[in-house]
Amino acid sequence: MGKRANPMAVKAVLTYDIKEAAAALGKTPATIRSWIKDGLPVMSSRKPYLISGEAIRFYLRAKYKAAKRPLxxxxxxxxxxxxxxxxxxxxxxxWPMKNRTVLLKGVCTKCGGTCTRMISKSRLGEFAHRFQLSNKADSEP
Ligand SMILES: [Zn+2]
Structure with a gap:
C-alpha cells in the first residue's frame, strides 16, 4: 500500500478536478480515478469530473478507518x-518471510484475486486448525 494521503490537504469548501486533487494529495490521477471507481462521489456525471474537497475528506477518512479494522x-x-x-x-x-513471520496467500472468494494474511510463525499451528495450509514449495515449484 502506498503512503496515505492527508485528508486535510484538500480544502472542504473547494472543488477539484482529478488532476488538481491528485496534485493536492500527492497522488497520481490514476489513484484518484481508482478512488472514484471505489466510491468517491463526483459532482458531475460527465468529464471533467469535479470532486468536492469535503467528499474527498470524507472518503479518505472512511477508507483509512476501514483499513484499521482488525481482521x-x-x-x-x-x-x-x-x-x-x-x-x-x-x-x-x-510463504516464509523475513524474521519470524509468514505470509498466507489464498484466493479471494469475492474477486478471485490474491488475498493474504501476515502472521507470526508461532501462530501457524492455530491457523492450520482453521485453514488447509500447504507450503509454497509444494504447490508452486
Ligand atoms: Zn477480492
Missing part, C-alpha cells in the same frame, strides 16, 4: 476488492 481470525485481506475476505475453500499457501 477476524478467519479473514484474509484482499487488496483487490479492498476488504476482509475468506480464501476459497479455506486453503492457503504458506
Amino acid at each position: 477476524r481470525p478467519s479473514d484474509f485481506f484482499c487488496p483487490g476488492c479492498g476488504g476482509a475476505r475468506q480464501p476459497v475453500g479455506m486453503t492457503a499457501t504458506v
